[in-house]
Amino acid sequence: MIKYIGSKRKLMTNIIAAIRALEPSGAVADLFSGTSRVAHALKAAGYYVKANDHATFAHCLARCYIATDRDRVIAKAERVLAELRRVAPHPGYFTETFCVRSRFFHPKNGARIDAVRERIAQLQLDPELEAITLVSLMEAADRVDSTTGLQMAYLKNWAPRAFNDLELRVPNILPGPGEAHQLEAEDAAATLSADVAYLDPPYNQHSYMGNYHIWETLVRWDKPDTYGVACKRIDCRQYSSPFNSRVRAAEALKKVVTRCAARHLVVSFNNEGYIAREHMEELLRSRGEVRVIALDNKRYVGAQIGIFNPQGKRVGRVGHLRNREYLFVVAPEAWRADAAVAAAGRARPAAVRIP
Numbered sequence: 001m002i003k004y005i006g007s008k009r010k011l012m013t014n015i016i017a018a019i020r021a022l023e024p025s026g027a028v029a030d031l032f033s034g035t036s037r038v039a040h041a042l043k044a045a046g047y048y049v050k051a052n053d054h055a056t057f058a059h060c061l062a063r064c065y066i067a068t069d070r071d072r073v074i075a076k077a078e079r080v081l082a083e084l085r086r087v088a089p090h091p092g093y094f095t096e097t098f099c100v101r102s103r104f105f106h107p108k109n110g111a112r113i114d115a116v117r118e119r120i121a122q123l124q125l126d127p128e129l130e131a132i133t134l135v136s137l138m139e140a141a142d143r144v145d146s147t148t149g150l151q152m153a154y155l156k157n158w159a160p161r162a163f164n165d166l167e168l169r170v171p172n173i174l175p176g177p178g179e180a181h182q183l184e185a186e187d188a189a190a191t192l193s194a195d196v197a198y199l200d201p202p203y204n205q206h207s208y209m210g211n212y213h214i215w216e217t218l219v220r221w222d223k224p225d226t227y228g229v230a231c232k233r234i235d236c237r238q239y240s241s242p243f244n245s246r247v248r249a250a251e252a253l254k255k256v257v258t259r260c261a262a263r264h265l266v267v268s269f270n271n272e273g274y275i276a277r278e279h280m281e282e283l284l285r286s287r288g289e290v291r292v293i294a295l296d297n298k299r300y301v302g303a304q305i306g307i308f309n310p311q312g313k314r315v316g317r318v319g320h321l322r323n324r325e326y327l328f329v330v331a332p333e334a335w336r337a338d339a340a341v342a343a344a345g346r347a348r349p350a351a352v353r354i355p
Helices: 009-021 037-044 056-067 070-085 093-100 107-123 127-142 185-191 213-220 249-259 277-287 334-347
Strands: 028-030 049-052 179-181 194-199 262-270 289-298 314-316 322-331
Touching (some): 009 262, 009 289, 028 037, 037 056, 049 056, 070 127, 107 127, 185 249, 262 277, 277 289
Parallel strands (some): 028 194, 194 262
């Protein structure tokens, strides 16, 4: 899956263990699905998953990984991807924008991305097949980018992987049904009924739309006007999420929690976020008994190399290399919340129980 700030890859065993201990009798909803990494793991664990994210690229990932049944589409997907691998490179909007005017990708790969994306548009595939091809292209591009994992900036010198050839692979689609939705979180919370809802909201001022604007453009293929050194979509200037505002984040999450059509909640947040642990516990208490553990976690790679201006000059130092990821479990019964927290703690020895 694509590189993603806030990815819960290293905490996956804890999250799945907590949810499993809640013994879901119905669906599990992921209301901020992002790359669908957690939703995918839940589907692999046998749950019926409802994945939601307002971003178009994230919805595409959820449609591929959650809503698509591998057994039903895999033969067609392999045939279409085989055809796309034979498409001749041809530079266009993507190459000019992200390889010439900026340096996120080497031009040789930009020309292939342009040509493959144009061919996908011409094929007029059904939604599931289109999602599979777009995810394959997105992940192929991610493997040859020249960033630290964010698209707010690119490396001053080419990353070694940028010289590798773009390679389309079949995404790791799972058998079985699921759902993919593209709603604002508050609306998703109210309409996607589930036994357990997993919430992983944005932590700070950085918008995922701005952090991953290239994927948004690649999936939409609307070839928008751009601005700045990073060639961000012009609509990034207008987009505003309350979760990216220090003064609005808590109220926005409160609305999601209050309206959530689920019996149990599992919430991921960290100690660098706008909502302090004590405030989060207070906010969640309206829904039941709250328990929490903290997990030591390495910060994303961009935070480990320092702060640079657009000219590539270091202008800031690294403050710290690790943070604390909180996992909040909310259940009507105290014993069930305790069991979920205990299971999450056992799943990773480094977990620290917070009384």
